[in-house]
Amino acid sequence: MPISIKYITLKIIIIAMKIEEVLKNGTEGMEVEIKGWVYRWRESGKIIFVIVRDSTDIIQVVISKSDVNDEDFKHAKNANIESSVVVRGVLRKDERAPTGFEILASSFKLIGKSENFPIYKDQSDEYLLDIRHLWLRSREMNAILKIRATSFYKLHEFFHNEGYYEVQAPMFVSNAVEGGSTLFEVPYFGRKAYLTQSSQFYLETFIFSLENVYTVAPSFRAEKSRTRRHLTEFWHCEAEAAWLSNEDIMKFEEKMITYIVDGILENNTKELKLLNRDISMLEKVKPPFDRLKYEDVIKIGQNVGLDIDYGSDLGADEEHAITKKFEKPTFVVNYPKKLKPFYHRPDPDNPDVVLNHDLLAPEGYGEIIGGGERIWDYNELIQRMKEENLNPNDYGWYIDLRKYGSVPHSGFGLGIDRFIWWVAGLEHIKYAIPYPRNIRRVTP
Numbered sequence: 001m002p003i004s005i006k007y008i009t010l011k012i013i014i015i016a017m018k019i020e021e022v023l024k025n026g027t028e029g030m031e032v033e034i035k036g037w038v039y040r041w042r043e044s045g046k047i048i049f050v051i052v053r054d055s056t057d058i059i060q061v062v063i064s065k066s067d068v069n070d071e072d073f074k075h076a077k078n079a080n081i082e083s084s085v086v087v088r089g090v091l092r093k094d095e096r097a098p099t100g101f102e103i104l105a106s107s108f109k110l111i112g113k114s115e116n117f118p119i120y121k122d123q124s125d126e127y128l129l130d131i132r133h134l135w136l137r138s139r140e141m142n143a144i145l146k147i148r149a150t151s152f153y154k155l156h157e158f159f160h161n162e163g164y165y166e167v168q169a170p171m172f173v174s175n176a177v178e179g180g181s182t183l184f185e186v187p188y189f190g191r192k193a194y195l196t197q198s199s200q201f202y203l204e205t206f207i208f209s210l211e212n213v214y215t216v217a218p219s220f221r222a223e224k225s226r227t228r229r230h231l232t233e234f235w236h237c238e239a240e241a242a243w244l245s246n247e248d249i250m251k252f253e254e255k256m257i258t259y260i261v262d263g264i265l266e267n268n269t270k271e272l273k274l275l276n277r278d279i280s281m282l283e284k285v286k287p288p289f290d291r292l293k294y295e296d297v298i299k300i301g302q303n304v305g306l307d308i309d310y311g312s313d314l315g316a317d318e319e320h321a322i323t324k325k326f327e328k329p330t331f332v333v334n335y336p337k338k339l340k341p342f343y344h345r346p347d348p349d350n351p352d353v354v355l356n357h358d359l360l361a362p363e364g365y366g367e368i369i370g371g372g373e374r375i376w377d378y379n380e381l382i383q384r385m386k387e388e389n390l391n392p393n394d395y396g397w398y399i400d401l402r403k404y405g406s407v408p409h410s411g412f413g414l415g416i417d418r419f420i421w422w423v424a425g426l427e428h429i430k431y432a433i434p435y436p437r438n439i440r441r442v443t444p
């Protein structure tokens with residue numbers, strides 16, 4: 001039977017593509033459609049050049065009066081910076097175009113016209129923070145946000161692969177974990193509550209059920225510090241594991257840090273390049289990381305000219321000077337117990353120091369993780385609390401854990417914003433988080 005083709009119409013469907021895909025798989029002469037925002041705009045006679053950006057990249061679009069209808073040309077003329085647009089056209093290779101290709105538009109639609117965009121060159125940092133809700137569109141923030149997304153994703157993936165359970169702890173709490181001086185007090189129906197400084201004590205409760213647990217949540221510190229690494233609200237990845245020693249948990253951490261850094265190298269080289277990050281430094285992040293004793297780090301500090309002695313706390317400036325020449329993350333172990341919160345387990349062989357560690361990021365960044373072995377003996381815990389003038393009655397449920405089948409255990413907290421600050425090679429932690437919070441800033 002003859003087949004009639006009379007009623008079949010051929011329709012070419014052009015599927016909208018992300019710009020990155022166009023640049024990667026596009027070929028000369030291919031017809032494409034992209035959706036995005038106007039990044040740059042310039043007019044030259046009867047031709048308008050628009051650089052369009054989407055979440056993935058930028059591409060130049062050429063709108064020639066002779067190639068589009070009058071309405072579309074008007075659209076192109078009115079498409080000022082940050083207007084949203086839908087463009088269709090033919091792809092052409094052009095060395096001079098910012099990303100090697102340009103689209104010769106056959107259609108150009110203005111979807112949402114932008115008012116005059118309030119961001120242009122050389123504006124102050126404070127101003128850019130005031131309009132962070134718009135600054136998130138910048139290529140730098142776009143790159144940082146992608147590295148951030150990879151970091152969270154890879155963290156979850158790592159813990160999942162290692163057999164850890166994700167748990168959730170409350171943010172309204174009634175105790176200090178890291179000392180009373182940095183607690184945010186919140187009125188709570190006629191009582192006082194606090195915003196959590198760390199979910200550690202809650203994680204310790206979960207290990208008696210699940211053994212290996214972690215959480216990713218904000219922590220809050222009412223720190224008046226104006227350093228390059230302090231936020232009042234930061235993202236905290238904390239883990240706790242039954243039966244593990246300080247050394248065991250450090251091994252876990254170096255594997256974790258390596259895993260996330262590898263994930264970023266695999267997924268975000270383009271972003272790291274855009275941020276001018278020296279990738280070779282990240283390629284060095286491989287286990288094992290050195291373990292230095294606190295007392296030896298004091299000597300390193302003295303050798304680089306710091307005025308510190310055994311017993312000095314290491315703050316942002318000291319850690320910056322000490323780690324400036326470090327090429328890999330480095331553990332510092334066995335801090336004097338006086339420098340650390342009461343829950344750290346004193347070393348049975350030298351009770352003046354604790355079985356703890358900080359992980360210092362290299363290149364001047366400093367502490368990104370704090371952790372260690374916890375006191376798991378009831379009497380030892382009560383004694384340490386009394387030495388620190390803490391009232392055991394304020395920590396009833398935490399102490400309870402030492403009464404009902406206590407176990408040796410260890411854990412740590414990774415400051416995710418600090419991690420991103422280092423990995424992305426940023427100058428200040430405020431660039432590592434979309435909406436930074438510090439003493440002066442709670443908006444936008």
Ligand code: 4AD
Pocket residue numbers: 177178197198199200221223229230231232233234236238239367368369370371372411412413414415416417418
């Ligand atoms: O060293 P910290 O205070 O340790 C704890 O909170 C433990 N309870 C964690 C645990 O063992 N579960 O904080 C842990 C990490 C720091 O190493 C740092 O990376 C980050 O949290 N951090 C901050 N990040 C940004 N701004 C701040 N103000 C921070 N304070 C701590």
Ligand code: MG
Pocket residue numbers: 358367369370
């Ligand atoms: Mg610390």
